[in-house]
Amino acid sequence: MYSPVFDDIINGNAPQVNLYVNGTEYHLGYYLTDGIYPKWATFVQSIRLPQGEKKSLFAKNQEVVRKDVERAFKVLQVRFAIVKNPSKLWDKDKIANIMRACIILHNMIVEDERSSFTQFDVLEFQEGEDVDDTFSVDMPTNLGNTIDRRATVRNRQAHAQLKNDLIENIWTKFGHLPNNI
Numbered sequence: 182m183y184s185p186v187f188d189d190i191i192n193g194n195a196p197q198v199n200l201y202v203n204g205t206e207y208h209l210g211y212y213l214t215d216g217i218y219p220k221w222a223t224f225v226q227s228i229r230l231p232q233g234e235k236k237s238l239f240a241k242n243q244e245v246v247r248k249d250v251e252r253a254f255k256v257l258q259v260r261f262a263i264v265k266n267p268s269k270l271w272d273k274d275k276i277a278n279i280m281r282a283c284i285i286l287h288n289m290i291v292e293d294e295r296s297s298f299t300q301f302d303v304l305e306f307q308e309g310e311d312v313d314d315t316f317s318v319d320m321p322t323n324l325g326n327t328i329d330r331r332a333t334v335r336n337r338q339a340h341a342q343l344k345n346d347l348i349e350n351i352w353t354k355f356g357h358l359p360n361n362i
Contacts, residue, residue, distance in 0.1 A: 191330045203346035213247040222339035238361055239348040257283050
């Protein structure tokens with residue numbers, strides 16, 4: 182299975198990712214998916230028939246968050262025809278810029294509409310520091326590294342470990358709450 186989504190990771194051009202889940206460090210981001218995607222280190226599917234409270238809580242949370250992302254994308258599709266319709270562009274940088282522009286425009290519209298019913302002065306909040314969005318990948322690119330990164334993305338053991346760590350992490354954070362399942 183080929184996916185251009187991972188080209189930047191495989192080619193060594195993606196920003197470095199460091200995240201901790203349940204005490205385990207991970208160096209790849211991940212996507213919340215449904216069951217049609219393979220069990221790769223970068224995909225986290227729900228559990229179709231969860232057994233036990235921990236797995237049930239994980240499945241519920243994974244599905245809720247994934248549906249939130251789908252709804253957010255649907256909002257952009259409704260508002261912007263360029264997002265709704267198939268792209269005639271092949272340059273993924275141009276497509277990414279269009280998506281960013283649509284998200285920024287959407288946020289500006291929401292902010293403008295929100296100002297009519299805001300109960301507080303938004304000018305009281307301080308702006309955060311400017312974010313330096315440049316990054317450097319200090320990883321030499323050669324065929325061996327490319328093959329290693331491809332294997333890392335497709336690693337089924339890393340997939341299982343991440344999923345188990347997410348199950349435990351969600352249980353630790355929310356398992357004690359009433360009506361969590």
